[in-house]
Amino acid sequence: MRRAALRLCTLNKGLLTPARGLTQGSQNPEKQNVFHILEVRDKLREIVGASTNWRDHVKAMEERKLLQSFLAKSQEGLPPRRMKDSYIEVLLPLGSQPELREKYLTVQNTVRFGRILEDLDSLGVLVCYMHTRIHSAKMSPLSIVTALVDKIDLCKKNLSPEQDIKFSGHVSWVGKTSMEVKMRMFQLHGNEFCPVLDATFVMVARDSENKGPAFVNPLIPESPEEEELFRQGELNKGRRVAFSSTSLLKMAPSAEERTTIHEMFLSTLDPKTISFRSRILPPNAMWMENSKLKSLEICHPQERNIFNRIFGGFLMRKAYELGWATACNFGGSRPFVVAVDDIMFQKPVEVGSLLFLSSQVCFTQGNYIQVRVHSEVASLQNKEHMTTNVFHFTFMSEKEVPLVCPRTYGESMLYLDGQRHFNSMSLPVNLRKDFLVEP
Numbered sequence: 487m488r489r490a491a492l493r494l495c496t497l498n499k500g501l502l503t504p505a506r507g508l509t510q511g512s513q514n515p516e517k518q519n520v521f522h523i524l525e526v527r528d529k530l531r532e533i534v535g536a537s538t539n540w541r542d543h544v545k546a547m548e549e550r551k552l553l554q555s556f557l558a559k560s561q562e563g564l565p566p567r568r569m570k571d572s573y574i575e576v577l578l579p580l581g582s583q584p585e586l587r588e589k590y591l592t593v594q595n596t597v598r599f600g601r602i603l604e605d606l607d608s609l610g611v612l613v614c615y616m617h618t619r620i621h622s623a624k625m626s627p628l629s630i631v632t633a634l635v636d637k638i639d640l641c642k643k644n645l646s647p648e649q650d651i652k653f654s655g656h657v658s659w660v661g662k663t664s665m666e667v668k669m670r671m672f673q674l675h676g677n678e679f680c681p682v683l684d685a686t687f688v689m690v691a692r693d694s695e696n697k698g699p700a701f702v703n704p705l706i707p708e709s710p711e712e713e714e715l716f717r718q719g720e721l722n723k724g725r726r727v728a729f730s731s732t733s734l735l736k737m738a739p740s741a742e743e744r745t746t747i748h749e750m751f752l753s754t755l756d757p758k759t760i761s762f763r764s765r766i767l768p769p770n771a772m773w774m775e776n777s778k779l780k781s782l783e784i785c786h787p788q789e790r791n792i793f794n795r796i797f798g799g800f801l802m803r804k805a806y807e808l809g810w811a812t813a814c815n816f817g818g819s820r821p822f823v824v825a826v827d828d829i830m831f832q833k834p835v836e837v838g839s840l841l842f843l844s845s846q847v848c849f850t851q852g853n854y855i856q857v858r859v860h861s862e863v864a865s866l867q868n869k870e871h872m873t874t875n876v877f878h879f880t881f882m883s884e885k886e887v888p889l890v891c892p893r894t895y896g897e898s899m900l901y902l903d904g905q906r907h908f909n910s911m912s913l914p915v916n917l918r919k920d921f922l923v924e925p
Contacts (some may be wrong), residue, residue, distance in 0.1 A: 526608045540787040550625075564704065602683070637686045823879065
């Protein structure tokens with residue numbers, strides 16, 4: 487699938503000219519929807535009618551049942567919208583309001599990427615509510631949730647925790663019940679906001695009780711640039727379907743991949759014995775099973791979203807930070823994030839659940855470490871575990887890292903899956919650590 491690859495040249499200023507309109511920072515803020523970062527969650531609660539008091543959350547959700555009558559019976563019954571109708575900006579004033587800085591600060595005096603993931607998730611949902619809002623209704627009858635983080639491209643040179651950050655976003659493609667959201671992140675440099683990050687999320691609309699799909703307003707492109715964005719959204723959808731169909735969970739590895747695994751297996755056989763059971767590690771290598779780290783989170787009400795499920799951004803942050811720790815422990819030096827792979831939200835996480843995160847290195851090459859994080863939940867009453875997410879992160883270590891070796895067939899499949907993700911990544915030739923983002 488499309489990699490969240492870090493490219494130094496992706497977000498050049500040529501892509502941010504007024505002709506591109508929606509992808510640029512607002513030139514007329516008074517004519518745009520501009521929010522403070524602390525207002526985003528409050529605005530979402532206002533749109534949905536969610537209670538800020540956990541004791542009242544059941545009553546608030548019961549009241550949402552009354553909004554079912556506002557749901558469209560078909561997409562044709564909804565008025566078309568333009569891309570600029572959903573365009574919003576969000577300001578994260580780390581420089582002008584230093585009291586916010588502590589939450590985003592790493593010990594190396596950089597910005598925590600896990601916190602940025604949280605902000606992007608909230609922004610994506612708010613953008614979709616701007617696209618689907620019903621002006622005659624006080625609250626939205628739709629429950630909009632994150633389905634997929636398709637890609638995140640970084641163009642980071644000096645991401646400082648002491649300079650203001652601005653996010654912008656708008657809907658770029660619409661299906662029957664799903665929406666693709668394009669988001670960008672800028673940081674103040676002198677008197678100008680310079681591009682830092684480009685993200686694509688896929689959101690889905692559900693009914694007012696979040697039990698079934700709901701139709702969303704169609705989207706009408708108004709310029710050649712917007713038509714290209716919409717066309718790319720269609721291509722992204724097809725690419726995701728194609729990638730899923732070739733998953734190793736559904737199809738056997740290719741002939742080349744089978745050869746790779748067999749050669750790795752032979753490299754671990756003890757030359758002193760004539761046995762397939764005598765396994766030894768090659769020089770500068772580590773067994774995959776010894777690269778694991780695990781964590782457990784109790785899902786408290788503090789981390790709930792507006793629908794009283796656990797906030798998707800919180801799940802992404804926790805998975806990312808565990809993945810970073812895994813890469814740090816494996817490589818023996820501070821790693822830098824290079825890529826974030828597609829994140830599929832398979833099942834919601836209920837408040838009160840036990841969240842189990844399991845992270846392991848599944849592929850290495852040179853200074854690069856491919857980390858897979860598996861997320862599953864169990865209720866306090868039921869010990870049965872259910873998978874909610876699988877995350878793939880690519881890190882670059884300060885020094886060359888050991889080769890990771892699978893011992894079992896299952897680990898071999900993890901190795902090939904990690905290799906596929908790594909090989910689909912596009913990196914600049916001269917990748918420098920000062921362009922990378924830490925946790």
